[in-house]
Amino acid sequence: MPWHIAALQQLINGLALGSVYALIALGYTMVYGIIKLINFAHGDIYMLGAYFGFYAITMLKLSLVPAMLVSMAAAALVGVLLERIAYRPLRSSSRIAVLITAIGASLLFQSTAQLVFGASFKPFPQALPFRRIQLGPVFITNRQLLIFGVAVLLMVLLHLIVNYTKVGKAMRAVAIDKEAALLMGVNIDRIISATFALGSALAAAAGILVGMYYNRIDPYMGMMPGLKAFVAAVLGGIGIVPGAVVGGLLMGVAENLVVTIGSSTLRDAVAFAVLIVVLLFRPNGLLGKKGIEKV
Amino acid sequence: MTVLAVESLSVHYGVIQALKEVSFAVEEGEIFTLLGANGAGKTTTLRAISGLLPKTEGKVLFQGRDITTIPAHALPALGLVHVPEGRRIFSGLTVADNLLMGAYHRRDKQGIAEDLQNVYDLFPRLFERRKQDAGSLSGGEQQMLAMGRGLMSRPSLLLLDEPSMGLAPILVQEIFDFIKEINQRGTTILLVEQNAHLALQVSHKACVLETGRIALAGTARDVAADKRIQEVYLGVS
Numbered sequence: 001m002p003w004h005i006a007a008l009q010q011l012i013n014g015l016a017l018g019s020v021y022a023l024i025a026l027g028y029t030m031v032y033g034i035i036k037l038i039n040f041a042h043g044d045i046y047m048l049g050a051y052f053g054f055y056a057i058t059m060l061k062l063s064l065v066p067a068m069l070v071s072m073a074a075a076a077l078v079g080v081l082l083e084r085i086a087y088r089p090l091r092s093s094s095r096i097a098v099l100i101t102a103i104g105a106s107l108l109f110q111s112t113a114q115l116v117f118g119a120s121f122k123p124f125p126q127a128l129p130f131r132r133i134q135l136g137p138v139f140i141t142n143r144q145l146l147i148f149g150v151a152v153l154l155m156v157l158l159h160l161i162v163n164y165t166k167v168g169k170a171m172r173a174v175a176i177d178k179e180a181a182l183l184m185g186v187n188i189d190r191i192i193s194a195t196f197a198l199g200s201a202l203a204a205a206a207g208i209l210v211g212m213y214y215n216r217i218d219p220y221m222g223m224m225p226g227l228k229a230f231v232a233a234v235l236g237g238i239g240i241v242p243g244a245v246v247g248g249l250l251m252g253v254a255e256n257l258v259v260t261i262g263s264s265t266l267r268d269a270v271a272f273a274v275l276i277v278v279l280l281f282r283p284n285g286l287l288g289k290k291g292i293e294k295v
Numbered sequence: 296m297t298v299l300a301v302e303s304l305s306v307h308y309g310v311i312q313a314l315k316e317v318s319f320a321v322e323e324g325e326i327f328t329l330l331g332a333n334g335a336g337k338t339t340t341l342r343a344i345s346g347l348l349p350k351t352e353g354k355v356l357f358q359g360r361d362i363t364t365i366p367a368h369a370l371p372a373l374g375l376v377h378v379p380e381g382r383r384i385f386s387g388l389t390v391a392d393n394l395l396m397g398a399y400h401r402r403d404k405q406g407i408a409e410d411l412q413n414v415y416d417l418f419p420r421l422f423e424r425r426k427q428d429a430g431s432l433s434g435g436e437q438q439m440l441a442m443g444r445g446l447m448s449r450p451s452l453l454l455l456d457e458p459s460m461g462l463a464p465i466l467v468q469e470i471f472d473f474i475k476e477i478n479q480r481g482t483t484i485l486l487v488e489q490n491a492h493l494a495l496q497v498s499h500k501a502c503v504l505e506t507g508r509i510a511l512a513g514t515a516r517d518v519a520a521d522k523r524i525q526e527v528y529l530g531v532s
C-alpha cells in the first residue's frame with residue numbers, strides 16, 4: 001500500500017479512536033473546569049461503564065441502545081457518589097490530598113471490579129456483524145462508523161446542554177466564578193453533581209464503544225485510555241470543552257499515524273510526545289488562552 | 296418596616312477581628328449607606344449578611360426572619376441580593392445570559408421576561424450589547440450589568456458593594472443616578488461606598504465603620520454635617 005493511502009486509512013482509524021478519547025476527555029475537562037480537580041478515577045468509570053453495558057446486554061438481554069442508556073445512568077450515579085463520598089469532604093483541603101484520594105479511588109474501582117467481575121477479560125457481545133465498507137482505496141468498518149456516529153451525537157447533545165439549558169449555563173457560570181454563581185442562587189453542590197453525572201455518562205458510553213471495537217473488556221482497560229484522554233484534555237486546554245474534542249481527535253489520529261510510520265510499540269509513547277511538544281509552544285493547551293491561567 | 300436588622304455581628308479572620316459587634320437596621324424603601332476607609336470592614340459586613348462567611352457571631356434578620364444559618368444560595372429566592380465588590384460578571388457568557396443567571400432561582404417565565412425588559416429599559420446600553428460577551432464590556436457597562444443581574448432576581452433588598460469603584464467621574468455620577476432610580480422603583484438598598492460625598496447625597500441614612508466598629512450612625516444629613524466626617528471623608532477643612 002503506498003504510504004499516503006496507508007496514512008489516509010490510519011486517519012480514519014484515528015478519528016474513530018480519537019472520538020472515544022474525546023468522550024472521555026470531556027469528563028476530565030468539565031470536572032476540572034468546575035472544581036479544579038483531576039479526577040483520576042475517571043478512566044475507571046469508563047471501565048465500569050463497559051461492564052454495566054456488558055451485563056445489561058448479557059443478563060438483562062437488552063439491545064445496544066437501551067443497554068447503553070442503562071450503563072450511562074448507572075455510571076452517572078457512580079460518578080455522583082464518588083464526588084459525594086470521596087471528593088466533597090475534601091473541598092477545602094490541599095490539592096495533593098485530593099489528588100491522592102483520586103488515585104486511591106481509581107485503585108479501589110479497579111480492585112473491586114477485579115473481585116466482582118473477575119480478573120480475566122470478557123468478550124464483549126457484538127451488536128453488529130462485522131462489515132467493511134470500501135471508500136475508494138481505503139475502508140471503514142461498520143463498528144468505526146458506529147463509534148464515530150455515537151460519539152458525535154453525544155458531543156452535540158452535550159454542546160446543546162452546556163450552552164442552551166439552564167443547568168448548562170449554571171455549569172459555565174460556576175466554572176467562571178463560583179461565588180458569583182452562589183450569589184445568583186445557584187446551589188453549587190448540585191451543579192457539581194450534575195457535572196460528574198454528565199462526564200461519567202459520556203465515559204460509560206465510550207467504554208461500551210471501545211468494548212465493542214476491541215471485542216473485550218477487563219478491569220484495567222481504563223488505565224491507558226484514561227491517561228490518554230487526560231492528556232487529550234490538557235492538550236486541548238484543560239477546562240475548555242471544545243478543547244477536549246480537538247485534543248481527543250488529535251490524539252487518536254497521531255497515535256494511528258505513528259503506526260504507519262514506525263512500529264506500533266511507539267503507539268502509547270506518541271501521546272505524551274505530542275503533549276510535550278504542544279505544551280512547549282502553548283502552555284495552556286491548543287485552545288487555551290495565552291498568558292496566565294484564569295482563576 | 297425593618298427590612299434588615301444586623302445585631303452584634305462579629306467576624307474573625309484567623310486572629311484578626313474584622314467586625315466588632317456591629318449593629319444597624321435598614322428600613323423599607325430607603326437607601327442606607329455604609330461608609331468607611333479601605334479595610335474598615337464594609338465588604339466583610341455584606342459578606343456576612345449574605346452567608347458567604349463560614350463563621351460569624353451575632354444575628355442577621357431579614358424581613359423579621361433569622362437568616363444567619365440560611366445558605367447563601369437560598370437568599371436570592373427570599374429577596375435578598377448581593378452585588379459583589381468588583382462586579383464579578385460572568386465573562387465568557389453573553390450579556391443576556393448574565394442577566395438570566397440573575398433570575399436563576401425563578402420559574403415564572405413571564406415575570407422574568409418582564410424584568411428583563413425593565414432592566415433593558417433602565418440600561419439601554421445593555422440591550423444594545425445583549426448578545427456580546429460580557430467580558431467585552433467597559434467598566435461602567437459591567438457595573439450596569441452587575442446591578443441589572445441583581446435586579447433580575449426581583450429583590451426587595453439589594454446590597455451594592457462599591458458600585459463606583461474604578462470608574463471615571465462622569466460614570467460615577469451616572470451609576471449614582473441609577474442607584475437612585477432603582478430605589479425609586481421600589482427596591483431598598485444597602486450601599487457600601489468610599490465616595491462619601493455622592494453616597495450621602497443619594498442616601499437616607501448612613502453609618503460609618505472604623506476598623507470594624509460603628510463610629511457614627513444617623514440620617515445622611517446628620518452624618519454629612521458631622522465635623523469629623525467632613526474632615527476625614529468629605530475633604531472639607
Ligand SMILES: Nc1ncnc2c1ncn2[C@@H]1O[C@H](COP(=O)(O)OP(=O)(O)O)[C@@H](O)[C@H]1O
Pocket residue numbers: 308311313331332333334335336337338339340
Ligand atoms: N479573607 C480574608 N482573610 C483575612 N483577612 C481579611 C479577609 N478579607 C478581609 N480581611 C481583612 O479584614 C479587614 C476588613 O476588610 P474588608 O471588609 O474587605 O474592608 P473594606 O471592604 O471596608 O475595604 C481588613 O483588615 C482586611 O485586610
Ligand SMILES: [Mg+2]
Pocket residue numbers: 337338339380457
Ligand atoms: Mg471592600
